[in-house]
């Protein structure tokens with residue numbers, strides 16, 4: 204196909220005149236293709252799918268009933284702009300009930316259409332060309348991508364076993380620190396599963412104050428916490444002075460596709476976010492906001508989701524340990540992040556987690572997500588589809604059988 208006349212017009216941030224010509228295949232596309240191939244080549248071998256990064260159930264019946272009623276109300280039909288008071292107030296009640304964090308609903312809470320767009324918008328509030336965003340790696344990349352779009356730079360803080368999967372804030376070179384404006388954290392961490400200690404949060408607040416940095420804490424997995432009760436960065440003394448926390452209805456409420464989240468914390472940052480958002484979208488459908496408010500008011504919803512994923516995670520850890528993996532219960536999230544095997548007895552060796560993951564899916568129809576950003580790790584998600592506990596047990600038994608036959612080397 205010859206280039207359209209506008210080929211040369213594409214912005215450098217998406218590849219400039221080369222946009223659309225890069226034939227590199229990215230990680231998640233590779234996994235999708237390998238999954239399709241495994242199903243086609245071995246239809247007799249069921250797919251053991253630990254690669255899915257989203258909840259396996261739809262939103263609770265009670266929430267869907269509220270949506271059902273709200274969708275018919277004429278007053279919900281219009282632009283929602285920066286959101287309705289019902290949702291902001293429900294989010295503030297939730298923050299107080301779950302974490303003891305007091306927020307003024309009108310000025311310290313603003314909804315977003317899922318938390319992903321919030322990471323696209325927050326850099327717009329702070330980043331000028333040459334400014335730096337400090338990001339953990341591996342991690343959720345959206346704030347970094349948009350930092351670059353605005354001409355800023357990303358400084359990566361690796362999450363390694365040696366550092367107990369916490370970013371080393373003392374490792375940042377002075378010239379980077381001098382230009383750093385944002386520190387993006389995520390707890391419980393995706394994909395490592397690490398939860399934050401109150402000491403780490405206290406250190407991060409002191410670091411932000413000492414270096415004039417704003418903290419954005421990604422709390423998408425907040426309610427899926429196993430080793431401690433769910434926590435909020437904002438409950439750390441001084442946190443409200445240095446940043447915001449971004450919450451999501453996706454993981455903790457089985458509401459992935461509904462696209463609801465909120466930014467809360469320092470009033471001035473929330474207001475800057477709301478200004479950028481107001482210039483980007485016109486708000487989530489009010490019926491969705493009201494259904495989300497009802498979900499937030501029901502403490503049983505996140506509790507039940509957490510207990511289901513805790514049960515599945517315990518079974519998975521047990522199964523993988525039997526097969527030689529050196530893993531333990533993660534602090535939180537529905538992801539298990541575990542050192543990748545180096546090969547199989549008498550068989551191929553793997554020079555990366557990606558190679559191991561490709562082998563497992565192609566040869567044994569076991570789908571995982573590889574991470575090679577800071578060491579070689581495989582991510583197993585417990586969001587596989589299983590109707591009940593016997594179905595979960597059957598999946599674990601099949602996983603144990605396939606993996607132990609393999610004789611993995613670590």
Ligand SMILES: Cc1ncc(COP(=O)(O)O)c(C=O)c1O
Nearest residue numbers: 317318319343393423451453464
């Ligand atoms: C760590 C993390 N942050 C944020 C998000 C975005 O979630 P949502 O846009 O559904 O609120 C995800 C989704 O996968 C995530 O894993």
